[in-house]
Structures are given as C-alpha cells and as structure tokens.
Amino acid sequence: MNRESLFREIQKKASFLCVGLDTDFSKIPPHLHREEDPVFEFNKQIIDATSDFAVAYKPNIAFYEALGPKGWESLQKTLDYIPKDIFTIADAKRGDIGNTSSLYAKAFFETMEFDSVTVAPYMGVDSVQPFLEFKDKWVILLALTSNEGSKDFQLITSQDGKPLFQEVLEKSATWGTPENMMYVVGATRGEKIAEVRKIVPDHFFLVPGVGAQGGSLKEVAQNGMNSQCGLLVNSSRGIIYAANDLNFAAAAKSEAKKLQQEMEALLNKHL
C-alpha cells in the first residue's frame, strides 16, 4: 500500500488506529480452545469486530513463531483474512547482513505479502537497504522505543550532545523516503515526540505504548501529527484482551471504537 492510499483510509475512517494482534494462546478465551485453530479463530473475530475502526493491523511475529509451524499457519491465515484496504505490519524487528536481510524482506513482503516490517537500525545501511527495494512496501525503523530500557542506548548522547536516536533518524532519513520508511516512536516518550517530528517532519510514525503501557494519545497527537496525520497509533492488549469470555469480541469492538472516536476528535483539531 502506498502513502496516498494509507492517508485516504485514515480520512475515510477518521482513524489512525493500529490494532495489535499479539495473540497469546494462554490469554484467549477458554471456549475457543476447542476450535481447530484457536489463534486464527480469535484473530478472525477480533478483525470482524474492529475493522470499521482500524486502518492497520500489527501481528507481533513472536506470538506466532513461538507456536512453531502451526503458529506460522495461523499468521498466514490471519494475514489473508485482513481486508485488503487495511495496512499490515509484521512486527518482527529484523535486520542482518545484506544477503540475510534480503531473505527476511522476501519472507515478509513476497512470501507473506505484508505491507511493512519493523527493522532494527543497529547494523546500519546495508542491513536496511534490502527491505527498501520493494515497491509500495515499507520499512518501519526502530527510532525511540516505548520500553524503559530504551534509555540504555537510544538516549545516550555523543560528544556533540546529540542523542543516539537523533543520529539514527538523521542518517536513516537519507536511506529511504517518507514514501517507504516509517519510524517507531513510543507513546511513553510523549515529551520527545515533538523532537522526533522536527527531525523527520514528513515520515509516518508507528506509535506503540498507548493502553497497557500508559502513553497518552492526546500527547502523541499534539506532538506528532503532521499534515497527512503521520501517525499509526497501536494498541494491542488494551483492545484484544478487553474481556476474556464469550463477549471478548464485543469488548474489543467497544475499546477500538472508543479510541477511534478520540482519534476523530484529534484529527478534526489538528488537520
């Protein structure tokens, strides 16, 4: 999916919500355990319940690969089930020497046909470039992550006073364009989002950390929205585990709708 189509979906749904499909077998409602593929059945019902409010779905690959071949099968079925006008993100955090990255890119963009994949920048340009060679596909580069440990490296400053995340943004912005690269910027780093936006005014940000991690949607929008919205805000546990009984899908729908309504108000205010 290209940037124009993504922005059109955001406008059409008045939403920049990404639903995280972090489907943990041990957390899905017990009545689904007797299904042939409980993980897919759970995802299917979550997608049916939330697709009116979401412009993106982000399965975190760890939850599927932990289950072995059956997990990869559930992932593929989930990807095939997501409506084609909704942006898909493989949250896989890949990146390796060039020839290996090429095969990671092939796996997620050709074999599985995701729109985008999250990539770690630590190994530099030749580890990221292979992902950028696919038309209408996106690299989502880790820039300033939402976890506590992000300060261990990402906030370290060099002699000229620049934090590492700034170096990552400035350098990597020359590798791709706002048409094929986005950045992960955690909602829990609200005060820093404006700094990131100054460095990369046009790129989309994938923003995890609202909901279960406590980040503020309002603060994210205030500091990070640009003229094409420029934000995909993810919530995983806050939506998919809103309830753990027969009503789990209805509860997920209600949480997704709540976030979409907040997003609609923020889009009206900032765009």
Ligand SMILES: O=c1ccn([C@@H]2O[C@H](COP(=O)(O)O)[C@@H](O)[C@H]2O)c(=O)[nH]1
């Ligand atoms: O900085 C990051 C990068 C990725 N994540 C991932 O996003 C979701 C967040 O899930 P919640 O349940 O909404 O907290 C999850 O897949 C993380 O691995 C992140 O949280 N922070």
